[in-house]
Amino acid sequence: MAEKVLMKGNEAIAEAAIRCGCRHYFGYPITPQTEIAAYMAKRMPKIGGTFLQAESEVAAINMVIGAASAGVRVMTSSSSPGISLKSEGLSYMAGCDLPALVVNVQRGGPGLGGIQPSQSDYFQATRGGGHGDYRMIVLAPASVQEMASLTAKAFDLADKYRMTAMILADGTMGQMMEPVELDEGGYTPVDKPWAASGTGMQREHNIINSLSLVPEELEKLNFARYEKYKAVEENETMYEEYMMDDAEICVVAFGIAARVSKNAVIAAREAGIKAGMIRPITLWPFPAAPIKAAAARCKAFISVELNMGQMIEDVRLASECRRPVCLCNRVGGMIPSPEQVLGKIKEINGGVQ
Amino acid sequence: MVVFDKPHALTDVPLHYCPGCTHGIIHRLVAEAIDELGIEGRTVGIASVGCSVMTYNYFNCDMIQAAHGRAPAVATGCKRARPENIVFTYQGDGDLAAIGTAETVHAAARGENITVIFVNNAIYGMTGGQMAPTSLPGQVTQTSPYGRDVKTVGYPVKVCEMLRELDGATYLERVAVNSVKNVKAAKKAIKKAFENQVKGLGFSLIEVISTCPTNWGMTPEKALKWAEDNMIPYYPLGVYKDITAEKEAERA
Numbered sequence: 001m002a003e004k005v006l007m008k009g010n011e012a013i014a015e016a017a018i019r020c021g022c023r024h025y026f027g028y029p030i031t032p033q034t035e036i037a038a039y040m041a042k043r044m045p046k047i048g049g050t051f052l053q054a055e056s057e058v059a060a061i062n063m064v065i066g067a068a069s070a071g072v073r074v075m076t077s078s079s080s081p082g083i084s085l086k087s088e089g090l091s092y093m094a095g096c097d098l099p100a101l102v103v104n105v106q107r108g109g110p111g112l113g114g115i116q117p118s119q120s121d122y123f124q125a126t127r128g129g130g131h132g133d134y135r136m137i138v139l140a141p142a143s144v145q146e147m148a149s150l151t152a153k154a155f156d157l158a159d160k161y162r163m164t165a166m167i168l169a170d171g172t173m174g175q176m177m178e179p180v181e182l183d184e185g186g187y188t189p190v191d192k193p194w195a196a197s198g199t200g201m202q203r204e205h206n207i208i209n210s211l212s213l214v215p216e217e218l219e220k221l222n223f224a225r226y227e228k229y230k231a232v233e234e235n236e237t238m239y240e241e242y243m244m245d246d247a248e249i250c251v252v253a254f255g256i257a258a259r260v261s262k263n264a265v266i267a268a269r270e271a272g273i274k275a276g277m278i279r280p281i282t283l284w285p286f287p288a289a290p291i292k293a294a295a296a297r298c299k300a301f302i303s304v305e306l307n308m309g310q311m312i313e314d315v316r317l318a319s320e321c322r323r324p325v326c327l328c329n330r331v332g333g334m335i336p337s338p339e340q341v342l343g344k345i346k347e348i349n350g351g352v353q
Numbered sequence: 354m355v356v357f358d359k360p361h362a363l364t365d366v367p368l369h370y371c372p373g374c375t376h377g378i379i380h381r382l383v384a385e386a387i388d389e390l391g392i393e394g395r396t397v398g399i400a401s402v403g404c405s406v407m408t409y410n411y412f413n414c415d416m417i418q419a420a421h422g423r424a425p426a427v428a429t430g431c432k433r434a435r436p437e438n439i440v441f442t443y444q445g446d447g448d449l450a451a452i453g454t455a456e457t458v459h460a461a462a463r464g465e466n467i468t469v470i471f472v473n474n475a476i477y478g479m480t481g482g483q484m485a486p487t488s489l490p491g492q493v494t495q496t497s498p499y500g501r502d503v504k505t506v507g508y509p510v511k512v513c514e515m516l517r518e519l520d521g522a523t524y525l526e527r528v529a530v531n532s533v534k535n536v537k538a539a540k541k542a543i544k545k546a547f548e549n550q551v552k553g554l555g556f557s558l559i560e561v562i563s564t565c566p567t568n569w570g571m572t573p574e575k576a577l578k579w580a581e582d583n584m585i586p587y588y589p590l591g592v593y594k595d596i597t598a599e600k601e602a603e604r605a
Contacts, residue, residue: 065423065427199414
């Protein structure tokens, strides 16, 4: 039986991770995600797990690499500046095809920025903050419930594809409390014959490695990895459509921006404007197909973001620039109000009539 | 009667190291220790960045190749995930004492139950002979062409001396491989560093004074002599910390 409890978003991630078999957490304190570490520090010793506060984000992600290489479910969490530090590790994890969960509870940037909510790491998450050609599976929860359910999903996808999965949340999602239904979890450990878990003198040694000095071989590895990414794009893209059946104005928003935008869409409908919303749940793979389909029948798109306009590039690419794509944003820790989004919907509706 | 054989823990692959390089000797000592303790099947090695990057091809146990300087953190994750496994890092001086200083110091401070093999040849080998954190005062390298000037770039890092102040470290010894006598002592130290981990006694680091004939610009023979005359006086051999007995008593 699923149990319903009131939880902070950050705690929901931690509890969900534990329930789906994660027994290893390595992190470094940073606001606004510290509740995840605090929760793990309390729980892990009681259930035979490992909570370790590393000396830096750099060390933490490399501890994740060590544990993932050994074949266990492992995670770390941080916030924007800390993810920049972890990005070297993210590149190595991609190069070694290591499954793990990385949580980014975003705050305003660049630099030390602020500690209030932001979505300004969209590029970093979907284009890769580290070097080299690689992708991460990026999941964007829009409720405390999804903070929990997408955590479980992220671990499964990471194991299935031997990829890093990232939860891209923001300070609001991390800090707010909502009722959440936690299922019992339960997870069947995935067979990881590639892991560096000891040969037991029963097999050839396994090597977890991203070095490949022969260009022809490194090219092959990259092509093979992108074949895998193609399968992820085909099978794992997730999104929600809201009032899109007859929509003329299509709002695209994720995370907290989608929560705000939903209210704006409802208000627009009450005002007689046919507005709808597409909410990407996976930011990579990006739900290009529903946006392309919407471009055939909508008049315009509005990308609502807590940044200077990052996802808007993917909306333009997906819609093949067939319709105007406008930005409605706040930055620096500010959140757009439903009135601001509604105002934009009205403005665009008037403008393209 | 077999009088000399390849340790089982070494693969049958030709090493890529330059002629006269002492990495080969150190690899063998590590492999012999693994063989003698019978731990190959549960040992995981962490390769670093530098000349020893391809160590993953040379040891028969499972191997992980870490980013530059990060081997002790990777080893920490690996060991915490599977405490029954024996985890060692194999790192050079640039990797361990420059870019990876924080990871080294904190793994030692935590008393992480791992074994660190630290190869100090006072130069960056793989990238072609740049100044290392352990290059000697006055030492000529590609990036200290007029000799290491301590007034502008400071002094070498003495790793064993630095780490011995940490309560978390169990066993720290500096050895060398420039003579038969020193190789024998190095073997003993390396084996003890692995044995400590098998017994769960905590962090052990063996610093091995090594040579780099290619980048020092010397014949292998002269390089061994240079190590004897210049490196060992600056980096005295010996045990810098050993609380193995106390740790064993604690566990008993």
